[in-house]
Amino acid sequence: MAEAIVPRPIESGCRIIGISHLSKTYLLGEVEVHALRGLTLDVACGEFVAIMGASGSGKSTFMNILGCLDIPTKGSYYLEDIEVGRLSRDELARIRNRRIGFVFQGFNLLSRTSAIENVELPLLYSALPGKDRHQRAMEALQKVGLGDRVHHYPNQLSGGQQQRVAIARALVNNPAIVLADEPTGNLDSRTSIEIMDIFQQLNEQGITIILVTHELDIAQFARRHITFRDGKIRADRINPNARNATEVLAEMPLGEDDEEDEA
């Protein structure tokens, strides 16, 4: 596919992510592992991107760099026109806190900490008064449909519910971008679509969403598909028939395994 290698041009004026010649090399003893080999790509504000690719193709590595959790070996990364590579550890922390919401495959909630407190966590690091904190966390939990489970602990919630708490946590500071690395990897198909529904609603509100998935079923809800292979972009194209999760859910028969518990 010849057209696949060319980065897709940006039609809207706003570029939220700009990446050029990005590479990441891990050193395992004497062996160099090239996880990313020179990526160049732009993401416009308000896009909904699905990243796909075989296992080991560098998707998570890429997401971690996007999320300012890791730093690239080479290349540059602009987030909202700020060159991330020039920032100090503290400034990176501030960006993670204010601009980015990260959703992990394994949820990564604090155990023995209630849902609402998990959601409040980012606000603790942004010097918000206690009262507002509680209210904001409450609103975020309501947005993901968990208004009635605020005082539950992670081990008292199903996998889907835990992932909603994680999404609420990612949302609570009104980020510009939500990054999700296989957010539905541990969930059954109906719950996965419910999560996609939440992402689509967020996207409609203007939040840029980039998610990694293995499943085409999940990727079909995104409007842009990027495929990785061996640390490079193999395909990057628009998905003209992106599906609407709310409609898909409405068509689905309501099974008894509606909210299946996760082991």
Place this chain on the structure above:
Amino acid sequence: MKIGNILLSAFRALQRNKMRSFLTMLGIIIGVAAVIAMLAIGQGAEFSVKQQISALGTNVLIIFPGSQATGGIRFGAGSQTTLTEDDAAAIARECPAVAYVSPGSRAGGQVIAGNLNWGTIIEGTGADYLIMRQWNIEYGEYFTELDVKGASKVCILGRTVADNLFPDATPVGQTVRIRNVPFKVIGVLSKKGQNAMGMDQDDVIMAPYTTVLRRLAHFPYLRQILVSAVSPTTIPAAQNQVTELLRMRHKIAPYDTDDFTIRNQADLVETATETTKILTILLASIASVSLLVGGIGIMNIMLVSVTERTREIGIRMSVGARGRDILAQFLIEAMVLSLLGGLIGIGLGVTVSHLISSLAKWPSIITMFSIILSFGFSIVVGIFFGFYPARKAAMLNPIDALRYE
């Protein structure tokens, strides 16, 4: 992150592992309690020794039988045979710098009055003993030089003895039997109370030393001779005169050592406080080693905690915690541990000091200084031993912390 929030989450984190937190604190608790108790006991000892010595009267010299070299004072009491009544008389007669002399003998025994009896110490003294000790008679009178010469069977009761043998009647004029020897009570001493060692100084009977030697102890040698100098400035002169006289009387060759020991107040106070000071420092430094060990315990647990909670650190960093937030979190956790331990330790230390002093009749003095010292020490321990683990946590890379298994 605000300090209130950090404190709250520190308390929570410690609460989650109650047993572990307690055991970690135990090191600090024991350390602080030990420092406080040891200082209290040491300072109590110092105080009591000073008190006891100065209670003897300031101009007083004490002559013990036996040389200093043989340790005669400590071990030979009652068995040393170098001080005689004639020695005492000679000192009174021939030493111009000496004002009063009171030879001393002692016997213990059961004292009977009517159907009551009481075990106490019978202190044989000279007629001037009370003047030298600055002690008063409450009822009746002390015995005289005549009573001493004649070895009269008269006695003066200490307050405690009087209260126990004559709960209702006035003791003066009554007769008590000491080891089956009848003694006439001619006076009662004024109350002196406990000495600083917790011993009841009123639990005593005074009698002429001659009577005690002949009727009770059946031993012709003196236990000690109390001598008072004319004034504080003549103490050295009195000491020299007594030494010369006794060496001559005991026919000691010029290069031989004395067969008696003279102690004056200043010497006693000095050596005693010196010893107790060293004791205090020794006790406190041993105790502070346990504080140090407690601190290492904190460091150990904090390191374990950082390792265990690496994922938590990663999660916190992924939502925006800065290195210094993580540092503050773990440092404050360590400090809460050591501060809480310090507070409990102070409580325990005070309790233990009181317990020791009431059980062992040993005085303990808890000073503000020792509390501040040990509390400050525990804070420093918390910061010092908490810093390394906290910094280790703060330096983690977010992604490494998140990936940690």
